[in-house]
Amino acid sequence: MPLDILPTQLLRYLIVGDTEMAQKLGCLELDEEDLALCSYVCAGKYEYGPILRDNLTRIEKEG
8 A cells, every 4th residue: 555544444344335434544645546555455346436536527527
């Protein structure tokens, strides 16, 4: 991870769509490419890039 963040908790909140907690954990500092390695090593084969983009779009729409 490029920043000093808690990746496991952040990824969990991104998956469930909890944008408030994801923002507190630093999702606004990331873009899709930053999560490519997390997607590669994920045993569940989640694609975190599109999940992050969906959450960032939702945050933008909410204001």
